[in-house]
Amino acid sequence: MAMRDLDAVVDELLVLPFPRQETRDGERSSGPGYHVQALKASRDFWDGRDEETFQAAEDEIDTALQEVRAALTERWDAPEAVDLEPYLRPDGPVPEPINQLCMLTTKTLLWRGRP
Incomplete structure (x- = not known):
């Protein structure tokens, strides 16, 4: 994802109101007090996991x-880790969005912003 596109997504999420109930809109899920937006995803590798294809996707x-982090x-x-x-x-x-994140990883990063 290009930096310009990432900035646009982040800016949109920062002004997007939080719904009263959990909702899903494409690659974004939202609920009271949170938005989770998938920025990039690979295909699933449940069957026929070719090591070369898997490594390229990883x-x-x-x-x-690394681009998003930077x-x-x-x-x-x-x-903060x-x-x-x-x-x-x-x-x-487990409350959302922690439940969703746990389905994807055991570690994540948290940016709190500048004061």
């Missing part, structure tokens, strides 16, 4: 992640 996603760090300073592993074995329901 490299492409990693490159995109752009958001320039905009809001360094991120967040470990989602404690949410993988909850005693009760």
Whole structure:
């Protein structure tokens, strides 16, 4: 994703109102107090996982992640690493958007913005 496109997506999310109920609109899901936007996704590899194809997809996603990280760090300073592993074995329901993030990864980055 180009920096210009990322800036447009971020700017749109910053002014987008939060719905009262959870909603899904294409690659974005929203709910009270959150928006989750997929910026890039690879295809699923459940069947016939060819190692070369898988590695190429993983490299492409990693490159995109580094670009997003650099752009958001320039905009809001360094991120904070967040470990989602404690949410993988909850005693009760996991709130959104943490539940969605746990389905994708065990670690994420959090930008709080400049004061």
